[in-house]
Amino acid sequence: MSAVFTLDNLTFSVPERVLLDGINFDLPAGQVTGLVGHNGSGKSTLIKILARQIQPTGGTVTFEGRNLDHWQTRAFARRLAYLPQHLPAAEGLLVEELVALGRYPWHGALGRAGQADRDAVAGALTACGLTDLRQRQVDTLSGGEAQRVWLGMMVAQDAACLLLDEPISALDIAHQVEVLTLVRKLSHDSARSVVVVLHDLNMAARFCDHIVALRRGQVAFSGTPGDMMTPEVLQCITGTDMQVLERTGGLPVAIPE
Numbered sequence: 001m002s003a004v005f006t007l008d009n010l011t012f013s014v015p016e017r018v019l020l021d022g023i024n025f026d027l028p029a030g031q032v033t034g035l036v037g038h039n040g041s042g043k044s045t046l047i048k049i050l051a052r053q054i055q056p057t058g059g060t061v062t063f064e065g066r067n068l069d070h071w072q073t074r075a076f077a078r079r080l081a082y083l084p085q086h087l088p089a090a091e092g093l094l095v096e097e098l099v100a101l102g103r104y105p106w107h108g109a110l111g112r113a114g115q116a117d118r119d120a121v122a123g124a125l126t127a128c129g130l131t132d133l134r135q136r137q138v139d140t141l142s143g144g145e146a147q148r149v150w151l152g153m154m155v156a157q158d159a160a161c162l163l164l165d166e167p168i169s170a171l172d173i174a175h176q177v178e179v180l181t182l183v184r185k186l187s188h189d190s191a192r193s194v195v196v197v198l199h200d201l202n203m204a205a206r207f208c209d210h211i212v213a214l215r216r217g218q219v220a221f222s223g224t225p226g227d228m229m230t231p232e233v234l235q236c237i238t239g240t241d242m243q244v245l246e247r248t249g250g251l252p253v254a255i256p257e
Contacts, residue, residue: 004029004064004161004193005050011058012045019045021217022059027210030191032184034198034208034225038238041214043197044085044165050195051082051163063161077105081154085165085197090138095149098138099124102156124156127189128182144175151182162186164196168203176200180207201237201254205229213237229254 003026012020020042027033035043048054049061052068061068064079071079081102090098102124103117125131128148133141138149147167154162164183168176180196184207187194198204204211205225213221213228220237221228228234229252234242241257 002029003027005195006062007059008061009059010046010049010056010061012042012049012054012056013058019217020049020056020214023214023217023219025212025219025222027193027195027212029193030187031209032187032194032196032207033210033212034196034204035212035214036198036201036204036237037214037220042217043214046214047082047163047165047195047197051080052076053082053084074105077157077159079159080161080163081157081159082163083150083154083165083167085169087150090146090149093138094134095130095136095138095141095152096121096125096134098149099130099134099152099156102153102158105157120156120158124152127155127186128152142175143171144178147171147175147179148182151179151186155186159192161193162195164194166197166199169199176203183207201228201234202251205254206251215239225251 005027007023007025010020010023035047037043049056063071100121103113103120107113107117125134128151130148130152133145138146168179171179180203183194183196186192205228208225211221211223211225211228212219215237221233229244231242231244234254242254243257245253245255247253
């Protein structure tokens with residue numbers, strides 16, 4: 001299986017604290033990888049490094065077989081899209097206008113949108129179920145609808161890899177399922193690689209193909225959701241005793257003891 005990212009002895013530290021400590025693993029291409037772990041485990045730090053928002057203090061990261069530092073900015077933006085946990089204001093922007101911002105890496109600030117850009121925006125609106133909302137202002141939408149608009153912008157960017165930092169943290173359960181269902185579909189329909197930071201282990205097991213769990217800046221687990229959903233592995237990830245409840249015809253569910 002090919003890797004979209006390869007991490008070799010990756011370290012990130014700040015004065016008097018090591019946030020990531022010698023991490024080594026591959027992130028599979030064309031799949032949804034869930035990045036899980038307790039608060040302060042290093043999840044957001046890691047995804048910011050992958051997005052080139054911050055520089056590691058040690059080790060190397062390769063993206064699509066090339067050292068992350070060797071990518072030119074525009075070429076990197078055409079291959080990878082990053083959605084931070086705290087989104088910028090979209091006040092006054094129409095849905096269609098925000099989605100169209102995803103085309104910036106292709107035509108630049110002074111470039112004019114061409115037919116390829118218009119087709120990409122139309123395709124993104126359709127893929128994310130936004131066609132009927134295209135003339136609505138983003139700040140009038142529900143949380144789940146707005147999150148789909150931001151995903152639409154990433155799809156319009158035509159990136160092969162999406163990085164999402166806690167995209168469901170502010171949503172109710174119905175919209176969490178809606179957004180993660182869309183994320184999974186965007187990956188599987190187009191062989192996109194997705195790395196998504198999640199807190200809920202059950203959501204990660206349900207919607208992700210691969211799981212990486214961090215604990216205290218180190219890898220506590222890397223593997224399939226099925227391999228994760230055992231009391232022993234979950235205890236290692238969470239630091240607390242967990243039960244796994246089997247369900248007829250459904251995925252097992254993890255709960256604290």
